[in-house]
Amino acid sequence: PPVSVATINPKLVWVALICDRIAGRLKVSISVLKCEYAVRGEIVTHAQNLQQELQKNPESLPFDEILYCNIGNPQSLGQQPVTYFREVLSLCDHPALLDKSETHALYSSDAIERAWQILEKIPGRATGAYSHSQGIKGLRDEIAAGIAARDGFHASGDNIFLTDGASPAVHMMMQLLISSESDGILCPIPQYPLYSASIALHGGSLVPYFLNEETGWGLDVDELKKQLEEARSKGITVRALVVINPGNPTGQVLVEENQKKIVEFCKNEGLVLLADEVYQENIYVEDKPFHSFKKIARSLGYTDDDLPLVSFQSVSKGYYGECGKRGGYMEITGFSPDVREQIYKVASVNLCSNVSGQILASLVMNPPKAGDESFESFMSERDGILSSLARRAKALEEAFNSLEGITCNKAEGAMYLFPRLHLPQKAIGAAQAVGTAPDAYYAKRLLEATGIVVVPGSGFGQVPGTWHFRCTILPQEDKIPAIVSRLKEFHEKFMDEFRD
Numbered sequence: 001p002p003v004s005v006a007t008i009n010p011k012l013v014w015v016a017l018i019c020d021r022i023a024g025r026l027k028v029s030i031s032v033l034k035c036e037y038a039v040r041g042e043i044v045t046h047a048q049n050l051q052q053e054l055q056k057n058p059e060s061l062p063f064d065e066i067l068y069c070n071i072g073n074p075q076s077l078g079q080q081p082v083t084y085f086r087e088v089l090s091l092c093d094h095p096a097l098l099d100k101s102e103t104h105a106l107y108s109s110d111a112i113e114r115a116w117q118i119l120e121k122i123p124g125r126a127t128g129a130y131s132h133s134q135g136i137k138g139l140r141d142e143i144a145a146g147i148a149a150r151d152g153f154h155a156s157g158d159n160i161f162l163t164d165g166a167s168p169a170v171h172m173m174m175q176l177l178i179s180s181e182s183d184g185i186l187c188p189i190p191q192y193p194l195y196s197a198s199i200a201l202h203g204g205s206l207v208p209y210f211l212n213e214e215t216g217w218g219l220d221v222d223e224l225k226k227q228l229e230e231a232r233s234k235g236i237t238v239r240a241l242v243v244i245n246p247g248n249p250t251g252q253v254l255v256e257e258n259q260k261k262i263v264e265f266c267k268n269e270g271l272v273l274l275a276d277e278v279y280q281e282n283i284y285v286e287d288k289p290f291h292s293f294k295k296i297a298r299s300l301g302y303t304d305d306d307l308p309l310v311s312f313q314s315v316s317k318g319y320y321g322e323c324g325k326r327g328g329y330m331e332i333t334g335f336s337p338d339v340r341e342q343i344y345k346v347a348s349v350n351l352c353s354n355v356s357g358q359i360l361a362s363l364v365m366n367p368p369k370a371g372d373e374s375f376e377s378f379m380s381e382r383d384g385i386l387s388s389l390a391r392r393a394k395a396l397e398e399a400f401n402s403l404e405g406i407t408c409n410k411a412e413g414a415m416y417l418f419p420r421l422h423l424p425q426k427a428i429g430a431a432q433a434v435g436t437a438p439d440a441y442y443a444k445r446l447l448e449a450t451g452i453v454v455v456p457g458s459g460f461g462q463v464p465g466t467w468h469f470r471c472t473i474l475p476q477e478d479k480i481p482a483i484v485s486r487l488k489e490f491h492e493k494f495m496d497e498f499r500d
């Protein structure tokens, strides 16, 4: 009888596929086979199967809904889009509305004005046309102005590449940096698996550096040096350093002094600094404001020519959470004209990113200002979402830390908690008996008992012998108490079952 992939050990599937590939029977490349993306991996597939069962027979499982806490997808869990952004987007998408008198009764005057300004930046006001391969120049200039206002240092629209979210920008940079397995990219462990997946897809080598859980997921430059030297001793040419700040899945926010050391490290070692800053607006602690690496580099006196730096931003996070609109950019500085030409060439192969995402990225980086008609309502929506995220982060952190055998660092930023499971040996043995990582075994048992979907820590990487899972802080606030009670009930039973 057909056997579901969920019950076969994924490693065996992988070996079988590789053998098929070597035998020439399978047309999928080895790099694709090596690629994994746990955020939408085996646990999520199992959850989707359970959801179908629930739809067929609502009484079939010990819960009545699946709660997807596996992915940073705020609007899928009830978060509302920002009114002003949607007003401007809808007017730009259907400019004929701007000629109708009734529009003024439906839209704020500053949204109407902003839509006119944006359309004036688009050749022929044609939002349905291909744009420049870096994105519409006028929108890139808007974004550059927003970056300059954020950092207090000059930014140029010529250095902005607008992309369909930050993901394709990361893939583009990996394509440019990696020629073979001897090219290495320093990545944090735990890391957001876009990086390990992209490095695998491009045939490169991931050079891990471990964040320190004991110091709140601190990034220690001595660890960077150690891993860099080890990679070089194996003949790997390390091309770049990835830093995710605020961190995913770990939620830490870097302090300025640490960032300065990281910039100096990249400068001294001749590394490209890939600064993933998609959670720059998700900061929940007063004493750790966000500083972009662009700002840090300029404050150290490094100019455009001193340090190759790529800064990634997205419209998927923050208080806007517009994941499905696919907007974002990379700001590239410190590259020679020849290299910039190659970056442009790669971008031009994809023609351009979607224009709605481009418009949204310009709104995110240049939102309403004091005095604008929409400013008060915009700030009320923004602050309401961010303060609620902070409360949810704290509630879940406290819940995890109240459970036997779980410790959880604070989520200082981003959208996730990454609690550590101190599992009894019996539980580890039970997982090994079914050929599953202990944290994946826990996550599957949690899902089957409560409907809560989390991602096993093994999907992000972790210090060997430690086990974690990642849970988003995104379920709406009124659902958090039910999640906490379901989680507590499951966990207490699990520990009773496996206590040594």
Ligand SMILES: Cc1ncc(COP(=O)(O)O)c(CN[C@@H]2CONC2=O)c1O
Pocket (backbone or CB within 6 Å): 039, 070, 071, 072, 073, 164, 165, 166, 167, 168, 192, 194, 244, 248, 276, 278, 313, 314, 315, 316, 323, 327, 328
């Ligand atoms: C650190 C980081 N960088 C880049 C991205 C890509 O974002 P976009 O392509 O949407 O701009 C994500 C998405 N976060 C994933 C998606 O949801 N949960 C996650 O961990 C991310 O967490």
